[in-house]
Every structure is written in C-alpha cells, then in structure tokens.
Amino acid sequence: MDMTFEVNYGHWLDTQIKNYKGERKRRLIEGHGHAEKLFTEKIWYPAFHDFDGLHAEYEVADFRDGSRFLDFAYLKDGLQLAIEIDGYRTHSAEISRWQFSDSLMRQNHLIVDGWKIIRFSYDDIKEKPRMCQQLLQQFMGKSLLGRKKVSSAEIFLQREVLKHASSLQYHIRPSDVIDLLKIKKRDAQKLLHSMVTKQLLLPAGKGTQRIRCYKINPEQPSSLFVQQ
CATH class of the missing domain: 1.10.10.10 (Winged helix-like DNA-binding domain superfamily/Winged helix DNA-binding domain)
Known part of the structure; x- marks a missing residue:
C-alpha cells in the first residue's frame, strides 16, 4: 500500500467533505466509493502526484434547471475537465432508452458550457491503468x-x-x-x-x-x- 497516497487522499477527501454541505457532502461521504478511489489511486495520483485542482462529486447546473454531479472535475488554469467513470452496467440493457438519451444530452450541454470530457470504463482503470494515465497526461500536455x-x-x-x-x-x-x-x-x-x-x-x-x-x-x- 502506498502510504503517501493514502495520507494525501485522506486529507484531500476530508477537506472537501468539510468545505461542502447538502447533497454534495452526502455524495462525498456515501457515494465516493471503490471505483472513484481506484481512479485516484491507479490513475490520477501516479500521473500527477497531488490532487491540486481535482474535485470529486462536483455539482454543475443541469439543463433541466436542476443539478447534476460529475464524478470528478479538474478546475485550474482556466481549464474545465469533467472525468466520468462508467461501469459496464451503466451501458447495458439495464439502462432505459430515456436514461440513455438523457445521458447524451447532459454531455452535450456540458460541452456547450465549455467543459472538456474524458470518460473511463471501470475495467480500463483496473486492467489498463498506464494507458489511462498516458491519456490524461497527453490531454494535459495539449491543454496546459x-x-x-x-x-x-x-x-x-x-x-x-x-x-x-x-x-x-x-x-x-x-x-x-x-x-x-x-x-x-x-x-x-x-x-x-x-x-x-x-x-x-x-x-x-x-x-x-x-x-x-x-x-x-x-x-x-x-x-x-x-x-x-
């Protein structure tokens, strides 16, 4: 176990929980689970060695005048990057046609609002971490x-x-x-x-x-x- 990661991850997550309330705080406590931590441990932290600019369960205005939550958002130096982690079941037969259409429209509105979007499957995070790291590094290189x-x-x-x-x-x-x-x-x-x-x-x-x-x-x- 990488104790440096564990210490920095714990501090990063605790700071966000303390600074927010309401639905986002609840999601940080209850919804930031295995897949999200695996992303920070296997992809983000090995790539950048800190959590500066990274936000979990980031709230954005929904095109239906409500709120949606991104798995992660990177906000720094004028860059808005949304990072989403998708399990296989998210795109399997279990999702309704309405949910599928809603997901696509949600992504379209994020792009219109100036967001860049990167999506990872849980399987790639688990099985191909270096490939995912390199993709993020290449994105940052081109963007920053x-x-x-x-x-x-x-x-x-x-x-x-x-x-x-x-x-x-x-x-x-x-x-x-x-x-x-x-x-x-x-x-x-x-x-x-x-x-x-x-x-x-x-x-x-x-x-x-x-x-x-x-x-x-x-x-x-x-x-x-x-x-x-």
Whole structure:
C-alpha cells in the first residue's frame, strides 16, 4: 500500500467533505466509493502526484434547471475537465432508452458550457491503468502547455521527458517528445525550451543557431525523473 497516497487522499477527501454541505457532502461521504478511489489511486495520483485542482462529486447546473454531479472535475488554469467513470452496467440493457438519451444530452450541454470530457470504463482503470494515465497526461500536455502559470501537470510532463531522455541511447529530440506526449511540434519545442531555461536540459550537438537535440543536465538530481 502506498502510504503517501493514502495520507494525501485522506486529507484531500476530508477537506472537501468539510468545505461542502447538502447533497454534495452526502455524495462525498456515501457515494465516493471503490471505483472513484481506484481512479485516484491507479490513475490520477501516479500521473500527477497531488490532487491540486481535482474535485470529486462536483455539482454543475443541469439543463433541466436542476443539478447534476460529475464524478470528478479538474478546475485550474482556466481549464474545465469533467472525468466520468462508467461501469459496464451503466451501458447495458439495464439502462432505459430515456436514461440513455438523457445521458447524451447532459454531455452535450456540458460541452456547450465549455467543459472538456474524458470518460473511463471501470475495467480500463483496473486492467489498463498506464494507458489511462498516458491519456490524461497527453490531454494535459495539449491543454496546459504554453500557459504562463506552470501547473502540476506541466511539471509532470517535464519529469516524463527526463525519464524518457534517460532511457534513450542518444540525445532526446523534439520528435521523441512529440511521440511520447502526442503533442504538436511547436508545443514540444516550447516544453523543451522551458526545460532548458530551468536548466533541466542542456543543448546537445554542434548547432548554435538551432537546437536539434538535448541532454539531461548532469547537475540536476536524479530524483527529478524518478516517478515517486
């Protein structure tokens, strides 16, 4: 058991329970169950190492003038990300046609209101956690890179680049970062440039006008690119 996760998870959940009341508080106490904790333990925390910006059982206005609750919402740096966890039974024959239509319309209205939406099946969270982590990392890379305020997601992306660079038999190139994070060339170049500015990476090769490859700064501690 990862005691660091357990401590941070407990503090994160307790803080939310104390700060809210009504239906959301009830859902946090009674509805935040096995699947939700498994997502935080196997997907979110290994990917970002904190819960900054993540909210459970987040209440949003419903298009029928009521309220709905998202399994998770990430709200930071102007980003609105809804994360939903779906069990198999949610989409099986047990769901009515009205419920199915209502679910689709609910998602459509979230998109109209400016939300990004990522859905995970319980089976993928349990059986393919690394795939789910990478999807979130790639989403954060595309959504948050280039913003003025450095987020925990960007810090993680920098760590991923360092880990990947340490595993290569050659100096890392922008194309390697593009393949790793599934981001555009200009975003990969911005990320690498910011890492050079922070002295995490150093230019490598003979080029002086254009940097074509990079190497890890040997003066940086190795703990920076070892996943905790």
